[in-house]
Amino acid sequence: MSLLDVRDLRIAFRQDGQLTEAVRGVSFTVEKGETVALVGESGSGKSITALSTVSLLPDSAEVSGSVTYDGAQMIGADERELRRVRGNDISFIFQEPMTSLNPLHTIEKQLAESIRLHQGLTGTAVRTRILDLLEKVGIQDAESRIGSFPHQLSGGQRQRVMIAMALANGPELLIADEPTTALDVTIQAQILELLADLKRDEGMSMLFITHDLGIVRRFADRVCVMQQGEIVETGPVAEIFDRPQHPYTKMLLAAESTGLPDPVAQDAPEIVSTEHLKVWFPIQRGILKRTVGHVKAVNDATISVRAGETLGIVGESGSGKTTLALAIMRLISSEGQIALEGRRIDGVKSKGMRPLRQSMQIVFQDPYGSLSPRMTVAEIVAEGLKLHDTGDDRPHREQVADILREVGIDPGAMDRYPHEFSGGQRQRIAIARAMILRPKLVVLDEPTSALDQTVQVQIVELLRDLQRRYGLAYLFISHDLKVVRALSHKVLVMKRGDVVEAGAAAQVFDAPADAYTRALMAAAFDLKAAEAIPA
CATH class of the missing domain: 3.40.50.300 (P-loop containing nucleotide triphosphate hydrolases)
Incomplete structure (x- = not known):
């Protein structure tokens, strides 16, 4: 039984x-x-x-x-x-x-x-x-x-x-x-x-x-492939992966982010840079909340990203990837230099940062959590237009319709709510909200992690297209190294707050110098190296 x-x-x-x-x-x-x-x-x-x-x-x-x-x-x-x-x-x-x-x-x-x-x-x-x-x-x-x-x-x-x-x-x-x-x-x-x-x-x-599907191949005994509420193919894992019969199964197996990003123009201006950036959180104990130590979330990060360039930031959970990005966006306190388009912003107060926010946008990991369930898509995407002058005098709805078309969402759906869209569509809406302000720098914090592989491929292609069209600088945070490889020009590897390796993507992926980076690559591409992670 x-x-x-x-x-x-x-x-x-x-x-x-x-x-x-x-x-x-x-x-x-x-x-x-x-x-x-x-x-x-x-x-x-x-x-x-x-x-x-x-x-x-x-x-x-x-x-x-x-x-x-x-x-x-x-x-x-x-x-x-x-x-x-x-x-x-x-x-x-x-x-x-x-x-x-x-x-x-x-x-x-x-x-x-x-x-x-x-x-x-x-x-x-x-x-x-x-x-x-x-x-x-x-x-x-x-x-x-x-x-x-x-x-x-x-x-x-x-x-x-x-x-x-x-x-x-x-x-x-x-x-x-x-x-x-x-x-x-x-x-x-x-x-x-x-x-x-x-x-x-x-x-x-x-x-x-x-x-x-990489996990399925390694981990499961049998697989059932579902499409539109039906199981279209089932069988032992080896049989399904090696000899798929149904066209939908073949399409799923073929879905993978490949290729390389477009080269960066030699005269591309620098959009964002940091020097010796540090984020330490105090550990407080006792009734008087005395500081007894620090969580060294980011120790010493020096980066530079030009227009049309993507810096992939990788490392384990808790390594400081998102903290680094939030510090660059001036959303948390930090020490060290931060420059946006050549201007030092690390000492700029909150009020002075407000007009600069238009140039710095972020797309979060969980689109369902970052989109207000009480607002329509039109209201969500247009929210930034109420605070920033983009130089476009057209009605907000007209601007929203244009950006929705660019990210592959039917403008006719702009009066619907986030729960009425799939996960991939919600992420496109989150991207539209960031892009409508025509930013120079976009932080992408795990933007494809919650999406199935076919939608991942679509989002990667969308991000490439937007970068190509507008010369965007991306900080791309991800644990999916296959997606990082497809999008990134440079890669920064972090471990417990330290930058352990940085360089051109091809160099880091093909000839990693640090033992931790080598273990990350092994875990990403054959999922057999969990025990190889250095302490």
Whole structure:
């Protein structure tokens, strides 16, 4: 008997009297000790299928078919039975950790809640279990992190906390919905190794949802390819990857960011530069909040980026990549020199920085979190036009329509809200919001990490086109080194606040000088080097 058996699953959503079918006759099994991967583009029905296994769909969903776990029918099961299974026998790792973690509770409190509820541990035993879990999922210095709130952790650290919560009660079936999306390549390899060890040691089964086909090839036993709510192809991983039959599967396997960026003009002016930039955060203790040390987020960074040039910034989570970018944007305090178009801005006060913000824009990692759900796309994209004079006297809606066309969004949809768009479309909207002010410098903080590979390729091509057209300088922060290679002219490698290597992209990728850089490259391109990361 299969541990999870899904037969002819159909899911439709009723809204305004209309019934929209999202999953159409899906059937698959997960055997004990087996990992099955669900792959496909955003909106193909992967996550909805996974949520239906323990009836986590909204009331508007109409579900038919059969979903049995260990022989027990889940569709129509009473709430008491579902509560027993959820989080105990079946655990979830969700894609968006910031929306899954309570922002008002510490990490310790959130982990403790699950452990006490399902395991009955109390007192110091709970704390010991929490520290063990955090160390297992790769959070360094877990003792000092246990009292942190979610907003005080990096995206990768929050995802690791989510994984720790899912593993806390030793589930038989782990449903992992894009569990490594926010993780850099080295931690991704370590987490996958951890999940593989748990599967082997505890006989755990896994339903793995991802857009990263490289992970699927290495990690899964079988794969189900979904398109528009249907499974179009299924089989053993080796067979699907080596001999794909369906055109959609072939298209997914062929989707990869390739090529190189356009060369930078020899006379291109310098847009941004830093000299000996340093960001140290004080560690304060006691009632008087005495400074007892510092978190050295960025130690000594010297960079230069010209018009039409991309500097890729890479390194593990917590290495200082985003902190460096925020300091350059003057969004956090720093020491050292920062120049924008030849003008020193490190000493400029907040009021003086305001007119310079037009030239410095940022696109964040999570487009859903960075776009206001209460504003229409037109309002979101036009927001900067109310504060800055771009020299364009046309009505704001006309300017919004033009920039939406440039990023591949139908201007007719500008009065819709962010939740009505796919992840890739939301990221295009976030790019449009930055580009409408015609900036000189754009910080791209993991702009493709939450997107499936086919959409990643589209976003990379869009960024190349915009850079070519407007001579934009990019600071491109990413853990996906394949995308970094496709976009970057120069690469900066960071480790625990230090710049360990910097140079032309071809040199850093093809002949890395530092052992840490070599380990990063190995982890990125063959995912076999998690243990090779120098301490």
